[in-house]
Structures are given as structure tokens and as C-alpha cells.
Amino acid sequence: MALRWSRMCWLPRCVLSARIRTVPTSRCLGLQRTLTSAPHPLQICIVGSGPAGFYTAQHLLKHHSQTMVDIYEKLPVPFGLVRFGVAPDHPEVKSYGAEDKQKLGIPGEDLPGVYSARDFVGWYNGLPDNRHLSPDLSTETAVILGQGNVALDIARILLSPLDLLKKTDITQAALNALSQSRIKRVLLVGRRGPLQVAFTIKELREMTNLAGIQPINCPSDYQGLGDIIKDLPRPRKRLTELLIKSALKKHGENEVVQRTQSNREWGLRFLRSPLAVLPSEDGKRAAGIRLSITRLEGNGETAVAVSTGEVEDLSCGLIVSSIGYRSIPISPRVPFLQKSGTIPNSMGRVQGVPGLYCSGWVKRGPTGVIATTMTDSFDTAQSLLEDIKSGTLSCSNPRPGASTVRELLLLRGVQPVSFSDWEKIDAVETARGIEVGKPREKILDPEEMLELIFRGHTTRQL
Template sequence: MKMMINCIQKSVIRIQTLSRASVCRGLSSVSGPKVCVVGGGPAGFYTAQQLLKARQDAVVDIYERLPVPFGLVRFGVAPDHPEVKSYGAEGNRSMGILGENLPGVFSAKDFVGWYNGIPANKELSPDLSCDTAVILGQGNVALDVARILLSPLDMLKKTDITQHALEALATSRISRVLIIGRRGPLQIACTIKELREMVNLPNTRADMLLSDFKEIGETLKDLPRPRKRLTELLIKAMNERNDKAEKSWSFRFCRSPVEVLAASDGKRAAGIRLAVNKLEGSGESVRAVPTDKLEDVYCGLIISSIGYKSIPIDPAVPFDHRRAVVPNDTGRVQDVSGLYCSGWVKRGPTGVIATTMNDSFDTARVLLQDMDTGKLDLSIKKPGAQAVAALLQTRGVRTVSFTQWEKINAEEERRGKPHGKPREKLLDVEDMLKIAWS
């Protein structure tokens, strides 16, 4: 699995001590500074990598609650993007509207977890018998979900998408996906790569509104180059017609969700009511202000992709509930000596691959600096992972080592081979443990 990613899973790092953990890797007895990394995703691995490169005498133990490591690299957004997987914090941002808890409404995080094999989402069972799906949000995650819903089955069969998701998509009747954003085309949050893949998706056509683009020509020449290229591709997609395509996708701009509309029996979602916005300001800082105009879109599937948020890891770790981050100064956790953070829990749910790596490297650099300057007292010898192992034993927690995880990995690869897939992911934690401990 390659660690090429857009967004990263949270990690909290503590020198020499840890209050709790569940599944671990590498209980080493080598002397040297001891670092505990909580969270086996890329943020943790990138930070650990830099620490080990700088301090060959360091001992880094990575703890992960699941029996499988790598976080978003395993549970990333798009199974057809093995080289670029994005995921992140554990919580969902609520839309805060009436009806959002009706059956038929899903967060992108959970929907992604369903087709990527997160054990907690294996029972999601979305109803794909409708013809129209609405995705709220216009970032890369939203486009990944749209692409999975509309992709030809033959394209997905060769990926590590879960078999139950593949079977559900095989009978899907969804032929139209609307991707809703509260601001305009000049503020769309996806990257040009993701947009180009939507434009080139077989048997689909873009179906956008000409009125959304009527004033763009005047400002196009003054846009920064990346934004200009993205906008030009949007305009090109709007102007190209493919009348033979059986499926369509489109962006709808200047729309905000107001209410999920229930079916006549009140038991599931049947549509969504949108406020039509007007834009105030200019450029990336433009604000969307709702008007009195409303639009109803009838659909059987609604996926909210408006962002993720981190959740508190432990009462002993400071947490800013408003910003959903651990308060910190360049990775140093506020008012707690020896505690550091990296990833989304450090800066919030933003960033691409360069941001991810640089952020983790910065945390490692600060941690190493504190070692070198004596801000961290490393003269006191502590048992490190040995103490954690003893604590877990008293709590009756049996761990999975990295070597034992390799048994899970081998079994998944074996199961995927008959289907021409790189792997068939195990979805049940108990099944993972049986194989790991066999």
C-alpha cells in the first residue's frame, strides 16, 4: 500500500508514556528515547519515519485500535485510486437541518467506509434503487463518491472495493448525480485531477446550468493559474455534449441545504430543499448569503460531504470542541509537556499530500528539537512499551503485532485473487483476530 494521500488521520504522540491503547506494533526493548504514537495512519507513520531517520537510537511504538494499520491508506476514499487515498478525522460535521437523520441520508465518511471496508460501516446497506442521488459538497471526497456511483462496473471490479458494495452497485439504478455547493464555480473545492476524471468518465455527460457561468468570462483572465485551469475545464465540460451517454452528473452552485424532504409515509428521504444563495465579496473569500428563493430536488439518496471533524481522544488530552482540534503550538500540545499532535487533530480537516507530509515532518522536527534542547527530560529511564504491554494484560486486552497483521494481509490478498482484485478486505474484526492469532 502506498502512502500517497490527500488528507490524513489524526495521531497524538506522547514521549515515553501512554494511558491507554488497544492494538500495537513493535514492543521493543532497545534503549534510547521512547516515543508512543497513537493512531496507525499516515500522520503517525510520517512522523515516526522522521523521528527514526533523525534518531537511530529512538524507539517508536505505534498503537492502533483496529487489527489493521495504515488508516486512510486502507480505508481511503476511492478504491480506484490506490495511489491517492483520502480520509481523515473520525467524526462527521452535522448539516443541522430537519430530516438529516432519515433513512437514505448518509455522511460521505460512512458511505466511503461502506465501499472501502471499514468494519463499523459494513451494515450500511444504502438503497440504490432511485435514479437521482444528491451529494452535498464539492470537494474531492464528493467527486470520488460521485465517480463510484457512476463508474462502469468493469472499472470497479479490478479494485479493492468490497464485494458487498460491488454487488449493490451492480444493481444500482442511479443514473444522475447532482453535486451541490453553497458558493460559485470560482470557489469549487475539488482539484483539477478529480474533475478531469469526472469529465472523462465513460458513458456519462456533464449537465450543468449555463446561468451559473454567465459572469465568469470577465474574471477568467485574472485568476491564478491553478484556479484558471480548473475553471476552464468546468466551462469545457459544460459546453461538450454527449447525447448518447446514459448517465449524467452536474454541479449545482449557490445552493445550501435547508431541509431533507420525507416520503409520504415519513419513513425515508425523498428529496432535499435548497436555498438559492447570492454571493457577496470576491475570490476565495466570497460569502454565500441565502435568499428567499427555495428549490426542491427529488432524490432517493443524499450524501453529505461537508467535512469531517476530529473527536476527543481522552479526557487527559486538551481538546478545542469548537474548532475540533487539540490546541497546540506547531505540534506541541498546549499546557501538557511531552505531548504532541500531528494531522487533522492538529490543524483541522484540510490539506493535500504535501501538506500532510510537511505537517507531520514539522511535528517531528519540533519534538526532536525539544529532545536536543533539554525541554524534554530524557535522563529518566522509563519502561515504555513494556509498561503498556503490562497495562493491556491487566485489562485483558490481547494485542495484534505487525507480524500477525501480515497474516490478515496475506488472507485478504488470497481472497481477492480469484476475483482479479488486489485484495478482498475482511469486514469483521473477530474474523481478523482469528486469522491474526491463528
């Protein structure tokens, strides 16, 4: 969908609202809102049905009464990150933007036993592309490279009691694998120190309160921070205080009892940067990771990790790289910065391409939480509305837009998946979930989704 019409503004990697069209594996989605008050309503095309797109569409529909939005999605199901990215035990956060993962760029990262966070999260959340991942959880120690919210999410899923996970919409395949898991220890490795961790206090508090899980942190990592934290911004101060409390609490009688009752543990390892994945003796899978010991130059958020020349080896059979997601170019016609994985833009206006806007991670990079994406998306929508008001974006020459897309799909023999079609999938998933005491049991195979929707139809093509 790299086409652009003068009145149909295309926002890469965003979401839906007035009309949704899904293209699973090259198929399109469709919900329609009819506007009769305007002879030529403002037509907006949004590509991608994750939070960024939803929030962009919401702002446009709220602040421009003559707006029609078409949202296009490659999968047969909408909602992007809300469905496939947010941890299953965080339903209150469910409201993709970046389709690729950052490579470690180190020897051995392609060995079995090494996974990207994007693929691992997609596996337990039911992303069709990752349904065959089948990670080996027979090791006792897992290492997660990264210290952000996604890294903590993965650690929590690996260590959570099954009774808790059974009440979520985690996939049955993941639940079965976790029920056989032998993982007892999860270590989260970061190249910088405790003052630079990227997770939030909510996620940290959940880990520290997880039943049957004992934190194993090094008190020496937190020495000297007491005098520093008083001058930190309040969110960072509270987060660091909780880190220190968790690491330095006295080993009293209650602590001894807790350690005795705990059969799993997790910990943070600071000032470590990955150098190589160490293979097993037969060379067929990962057996450990070699880390460069680093030191910090500078202070606070701008501190840079520099190698000391020393190394450390950690034995582990499962390694998850949680160093960030990455957007990919969507069309040769759209400028793209390979290094940052973003589209060059000014407040969402794509540089050098009038009428083209971007929102979400492809706009600012894979940072922030859903609330950040909401604000960012509102800003992009506002830029578009300001351009209409100033005359920078002309709406005087209406072009076919969505009707042309429909004709193109018809010529190609592609049957779009509509929003009402998605509701059929939703109903089946919800019913299957109720049978096993879960909010939903996701369908993992796009072909099964399409068979459910188009059963009895004579025209169907991927």
C-alpha cells in the first residue's frame, strides 16, 4: 500500500477507526463510518492497526467533523501491540509498529537457544509468525539482554506461577511449554548501571512481589547511590530507592524463611555488554554468553558504557535479546533512516513528501510506553489538521482513494477481511477461552482464521 492520494494521507505503521481493512499476509480489514454532512469528507488512510494508528484516528475523528478514516492491516486481526505485544498478565495495559528486531551483532547469536524479545513475546502472545517458535526451556538459567519493561515482562512470564498465567490469554502452546519449564534463575543484563535502567517502578514492584521468587542482586552495585538519589527526578528517585531496598534488605528471620520457600530467583547484572554467545560442546546450541565488563563515562541518562577489557562468562541455555525493536522501510518512495529505523519527519510530517505523515515508533523510534504513543499520535494528527487549516494540505481535489483500493483487490482476486469478519474470530476465540477459564484462546494460524470467515465462499486468495 505504498500509494498516496492527495486527499488520502497515508500514515505508515499506525491504526484504525472509521473503516478498517485487514490484509493478512497480503490481504486487507474494513469498518465504515458514513458521513453525510459533507460533500467531500476528509479521507485519511492509516497503515497499521496498533495503538499509534488508533490514537491518530481518534484525534482526527474528534477534531474534524468531516473525516473518514480507512485503516489497513496485514493480519486478519486488528490491534497490533495491544494483542501481540503487551504481556498477557497485564490486561489493564492492552489498549506494532516496529516489525523487525535489533541484531546483537555478535558471534553465535544465530545458535538455537537464542531469541529476540520480539519473537519470544510474539510466541507467548500468539503472533502468527511466531507460533512455531517452540523455545527449549529445559535449562536452569536464562539470560535476558536488556533492562527495560519488555525484559521484565519476559522474566515475569518465565517465573510466574502457572495458576496465575492460566487466567490470562497466553497461548495454550506457551502455557504447555512453561508447565514443563526447568528454568529456576533469570538474569537481566545491562551495559550500564542502576541509574540507567529503562523499566518502570510498576514492573519492578511486580517482580519483587512475585510469589515464590527471590531477588538475587549484588549490594555492591548500589553502594554510593544514597547521596545521589536525593537530587534525581521523582520517578527515577522512587525507582532507584526500590532497587536499593530490594538489594540491601537485611537477612532477618523472615528473609531466611522466604529464601527457604523460594524455588526460583531473578537478578540484575549491571555494567555488562554481550561479546559472544558460547556454544555447547557439540556446537549445536547456546550454552552461555561472554560479557564485556564495562565502566561508565558521564552521569545520569547520558552516561556511556566503555569496555574495561575484562570479560565474564555466564552459563545459560536460554538467551533472549531485549535491546529494542526496529522499523523497516515500507516503500522506496518513503524516506527512511536506516541507522535509527525511523522516517525523517517534523512533528509527524514526512520530510520531502507533502501529504504524507507518520506516527508511532517509525516516527520517534521504539521508545516509551502506550501513553507516550498516545501523545505522539495526537501530535501527528494535530499537524495534519493544522496543515489543512493553513492550506498546506489541499482537500479541494478529491480522488478515489478507498474505492481504488477495493478495485485493485478485486482485480487481484483478494477478499478483504472486514471488521464484522474480525468479530467472528473474536467470538470464537472468546468462546474457546471461556471453556478453559481464560478471557480468550487466540487462533494462531491465519489460514484457520480465514477458513472461519470465508467458509462457503467461492473466492478466496492469499
